[in-house]
Amino acid sequence: MTPAETAPPAPPELADLRAAALQGARPPARDGLVVCENLVRIFRTGPAGRPGGVEVQALQGLDLVVAEGELLAVVGSSGSGKSTLLSILAGLDRPSAGTARVAGTDLAALGRRARTEYRRRTVGVVRQQTGRNLLPYLTARENVQLPLGYAGLARAKRPPRAAELLDLLGIGRLAHRRPAELSGGEQQRVAIAVALANEPRLLLADEPTGELDTATAAEIFAALREANRELGVTVLVVTHDALVSEQVRRTVRIRDGRTSTEVLRRRADEGERAGSHGLVGQEYAVLDRVGRLQLPREFTERLALRDRVRLLLEADHIGVWPDQTEGEGTEG
Ligand SMILES: Nc1ncnc2c1ncn2[C@@H]1O[C@H](COP(=O)(O)OP(=O)(O)OP(=O)(O)O)[C@@H](O)[C@H]1O
Numbered sequence: 421m422t423p424a425e426t427a428p429p430a431p432p433e434l435a436d437l438r439a440a441a442l443q444g445a446r447p448p449a450r451d452g453l454v455v456c457e458n459l460v461r462i463f464r465t466g467p468a469g470r471p472g473g474v475e476v477q478a479l480q481g482l483d484l485v486v487a488e489g490e491l492l493a494v495v496g497s498s499g500s501g502k503s504t505l506l507s508i509l510a511g512l513d514r515p516s517a518g519t520a521r522v523a524g525t526d527l528a529a530l531g532r533r534a535r536t537e538y539r540r541r542t543v544g545v546v547r548q549q550t551g552r553n554l555l556p557y558l559t560a561r562e563n564v565q566l567p568l569g570y571a572g573l574a575r576a577k578r579p580p581r582a583a584e585l586l587d588l589l590g591i592g593r594l595a596h597r598r599p600a601e602l603s604g605g606e607q608q609r610v611a612i613a614v615a616l617a618n619e620p621r622l623l624l625a626d627e628p629t630g631e632l633d634t635a636t637a638a639e640i641f642a643a644l645r646e647a648n649r650e651l652g653v654t655v656l657v658v659t660h661d662a663l664v665s666e667q668v669r670r671t672v673r674i675r676d677g678r679t680s681t682e683v684l685r686r687r688a689d690e691g692e693r694a695g696s697h698g699l700v701g702q703e704y705a706v707l708d709r710v711g712r713l714q715l716p717r718e719f720t721e722r723l724a725l726r727d728r729v730r731l732l733l734e735a736d737h738i739g740v741w742p743d744q745t746e747g748e749g750t751e752g
Pocket of ligand 1: 463464465476477478496497498499500501502503504505660
């Protein structure tokens with residue numbers, strides 16, 4: 421046998437990517453794949469420069485760092501700024517002030533060409549409306565092949581690559597169906613495959629389970645976790661559904677355009693207070709660069725904390741008490 425005959429067949433590109441992700445071969449972003457510092461987005465409505473216009477501060481100095489390879493949920497009530505953050509990270513909108521950097525790219529400074537290139541190569545986006553993610557007249561396989569073509573992949577390589585992505589998301593057997601012949605959950609999994617086709621470093625999902633029932637939503641999160649684990653892609657999901665924190669390790673809450681608290685879940689056996697349950701959640705407050713901290717409303721209400729609180733620095737923690745000097749004139 422000649423060496424050429426003994427050589428194994430060239431592996432498909434997805435397998436290369438998977439191996440690279442497992443070995444950490446992609447150069448990791450130094451200070452986080454996503455870095456937002458003091459991010460501000462102001463919308464002005466009404467006629468420019470004329471009275472009567474209204475200013476809306478959708479993001480009010482948001483800080484967020486997402487490490488490469490993380491799967492993170494950003495939660496917040498309606499109007500808290502989630503979609504605004506996602507549009508900026510997707511390269512669809514620009515910050516009014518502050519920094520938004522993804523994979524070293526400063527999103528505030530991008531020109532038109534570089535912005536198109538960024539959207540094509542660095543990020544993939546999945547939207548809430550299942551119907552808007554896919555072309556109705558193409559099959560699942562053809563929908564995935566389309567961005568592979570835009571990315572310049574040779575025509576012959578597109579079908580196997582699309583098949584591999586659909587397999588990864590557990591819908592390989594449905595590759596020949598059109599969106600109307602798929603359930604909402606199946607359509608979203610095709611949409612994830614489409615968003616992953618250009619091998620993005622960051623996958624952004626805007627309420628990807630908003631139109632789905634709880635069981636199907638859990639399946640979508642399982643598919644996102646699989647993509648995250650197998651391909652090493654960093655995944656950021658925004659949603660108003662606080663229950664999402666059961667599906668991901670880290671959940672960051674946005675309140676009034678800034679990050680306020682985080683819930684980190686870890687396996688019970690990772691911590692010293694290991695219980696018999698699989699995962700335990702721990703709530704954290706986010707401390708910004710200048711030392712500001714937003715306490716969860718439930719905490720402040722329970723202890724009637726307002727206006728001014730008493731702080732005490734201990735060896736390994738800081739105590740916070742209601743201000744009991746009110747009306748006394750001096751602090752005791
Ligand atoms: N293009 C715009 N022009 C004016 N105001 C806007 C614009 N886009 C968003 N806003 C405002 O900015 C704030 C944040 O909106 P955003 O859509 O980011 O919130 P959200 O958390 O995604 O809400 P939802 O969960 O309802 O989608 C809201 O007060 C919204 O009305």
